[in-house]
Amino acid sequence: MTLPRVKTRSHAAAPSESARRSVHVVTFGCQMNKYDSLLVEGRFVTSGYDLTDRMEDADVILFNTCSVRDHAEERVYSWVGALRKAKEERPDLVIGVMGCMAQRAEEEIFQRATHVDLVCGTRQLQNLPSLVDEVFERRRCAQDPTAIEGVLGTDMEGRVRVDRRGEPYAGGLVGHLAVMRGCDLNCTYCVVPTTRGRVQSHPIDDLLIEARWMVDGGARVVSLLGQTVNSYGEDLPKPAPCEPRFSGRQGRASLADLLRRLQDVEGLERIRLITLHPSYVTQALAEAIRDCDKLDRFLPLPAQSGSDEQLKRMKRGYTTDLYRARVDLLRAEVPDIELGSDWIVGFPGETDDDFEASLAFLHEIEFVQNYVFQYSPRPGTRAHGYADDVALAVKKERNQRLLAASERTALRRHERFIGADVDVFVESESPKHPGRLRGRSRHNIPVSFDGPAALIGATAQVRVGEASAYGLTGVRCSED
Ligand code: SF4
Structure with missing residues (x-):
């Protein structure tokens, strides 16, 4: 497991009150969590935040979590724990836990990871920017900075439904x-x-x-x-x-x-x-x-x-x-x-x-x-x-x-496709084999073949030559 390394940012780089704050979301678990992370990022963009790919640049770090097994939750605690030192050095940092584990464990997370500022359940994701604003507001109003309570948003009555048309789509070819x-x-x-x-x-x-x-x-x-x-x-x-x-x-x-x-x-x-x-x-x-x-x-x-x-x-x-x-x-x-x-x-x-x-x-x-x-x-x-x-x-x-x-x-x-021509939706280049493309057949079987990167995002016809338990390989039927 690779844990996050968050460097202390120099004081000069800390955001002023008026600077746009930036958000970094770490996603664990299933496709639904990946969807939710994009949805949350979109909410932050439309609420005036920036997104950053670099955890060390973020003012707000959120973990979108999975609860399907104990190991998945312990992994999140490890990641969150690795940020404790960064939080001591940079008390302005906001650390939040969202998603299934947040919904299941609720306040227990504040007890096990006292440097967490925010816990947001699965039905409150659309409200995350307001919940983060609430963290900043509590800090601003606090007489005693060591006694600020974490923000908990785990009400199940909510409805996660948003009109996303005001934000850029960031989900790639396969949404x-x-x-x-x-x-x-x-x-x-x-x-x-x-x-x-x-x-x-x-x-x-x-x-x-x-x-x-x-x-x-x-x-x-x-x-x-x-x-x-x-x-x-x-x-x-x-x-x-x-x-x-x-x-x-x-x-x-x-x-x-x-x-x-x-x-x-x-x-x-x-x-x-x-x-x-x-x-x-x-x-x-x-x-x-x-x-x-x-x-x-x-x-x-x-x-x-x-x-x-x-x-x-x-x-x-x-x-x-x-x-x-x-x-x-x-x-x-x-x-x-x-x-x-x-x-x-x-x-x-x-x-x-x-x-x-x-x-x-x-x-x-x-x-x-x-x-x-x-x-x-x-x-x-x-x-x-x-x-x-x-x-x-x-x-x-x-x-x-x-x-x-x-x-x-x-x-x-898979062997039943040997010799057949299959339509392959091309999703990417092979990272290991330049010139080789990867896609999926209409039966959702991984297919690889040689072809130009211009085919990515299009459907190519491929004659299947070989089959394994993991997919098909073949040659492109035509250069058209
Ligand atoms: S309770 Fe869980 S396993 Fe059963 S159908 Fe629902 S999501 Fe699937």
């Missing part, structure tokens, strides 16, 4: 768009319902405006983000009798409707989804995927386990039979769809037979991408009260076996 926040399910191992609250879907028209803004700013791919992205719209109001009805429950807007509208956004080349839940796979969604050719032919649809007993203990809300039925529904409409999964190994009570059932399920569904997590208990979850009864060595071994199985499945799925 992320949070279509919803929170989760209404209660999987027993998961902190998300605690840290991100109940589902809030954003209206389709707002999302189209944000997608248009991203494309105008240079995005060509938009990944739609949600903890259960295909439950999008379930919480939106029912349409009035005089309003058009959508394809969701009781005429509500659904992900299928959103995809059909995004399909029409000019300049947008591809749409990706992160992450789906089997319970919300519907016929309408399968048909929308079939009809929207901008949508990748890849869906992350986490199974978590292949054992019905374990799925019940995890409270996932489906059985393997229901999962199979949803896959059949998808493959009936889109026969070549590829699926990815997350897996938890060593969840409390997982027997050898349970684990073998996961291995068999991975092979049966032929998941092309797999992320494996060794279970670790998290405070605030129901499973925290279960006995963590699978030995670490067993968790590690199961982790390795699932990953090895995943490599074999991925290789098999």
Whole structure:
């Protein structure tokens, strides 16, 4: 782990009262956090702050945190701890912790890291510039600088929704768009319902405006983000009798409707989804995927386990039979769809037979991408009260076996493209091999080939020559 090195800035370089203050955001965790960090940076820009890439130049340093496992939180404490000396030498510095860990731990952060000035939860991110202003205001008014209380903004009633059109888009070719926040399910191992609250879907028209803004700013791919992205719209109001009805429950807007509208956004080349839940796979969604050719032919649809007993203990809300039925529904409409999964190994009570059932399920569904997590208990979850009864060595071994199985499945799925021409959205140059480009196929498989950097941001046709478990390589079909 590389910890931040923050030099003491000379007094002459310290900002005067009237100088613009600068902000540096350090991001941990998932794509949603990356999206949130950009959103927060935009809020600061429109509030009169500057952004800086250099932590040592910043007047405000914010850590956007992850709470998914204990290790992730301890890492944040290490980073924050490394700033203690800088804060002593530069008491004007503002240090803040935001995101999931901030929401979960709240005041505990002030107790463990007394030099932290600000803790901001997941539903108050749009208010961060005001919260930072509040830190400066408290300092200005303080009689005793050693007795200033930290600013805590963890109210869950907020709605993180902002019109970003007044700020420059900074997300690059592959942009992320949070279509919803929170989760209404209660999987027993998961902190998300605690840290991100109940589902809030954003209206389709707002999302189209944000997608248009991203494309105008240079995005060509938009990944739609949600903890259960295909439950999008379930919480939106029912349409009035005089309003058009959508394809969701009781005429509500659904992900299928959103995809059909995004399909029409000019300049947008591809749409990706992160992450789906089997319970919300519907016929309408399968048909929308079939009809929207901008949508990748890849869906992350986490199974978590292949054992019905374990799925019940995890409270996932489906059985393997229901999962199979949803896959059949998808493959009936889109026969070549590829699926990815997350897996938890060593969840409390997982027997050898349970684990073998996961291995068999991975092979049966032929998941092309797999992320494996060794279970670790998290405070605030129901499973925290279960006995963590699978030995670490067993968790590690199961982790390795699932990953090895995943490599074999991925290789098999990838080999079917050998000799085929695939459309590759080119995302970057290879850092190690000059002249080599990297992109992704419509099935979200990494593809590399030789070509000019001018192709970055465009779609190239590539004839696949080789396949590995990690991707495809080939040659460009034409020089046009
Ligand atoms: S579906 Fe389950 S695992 Fe996923 S975010 Fe919701 S509670 Fe967590």
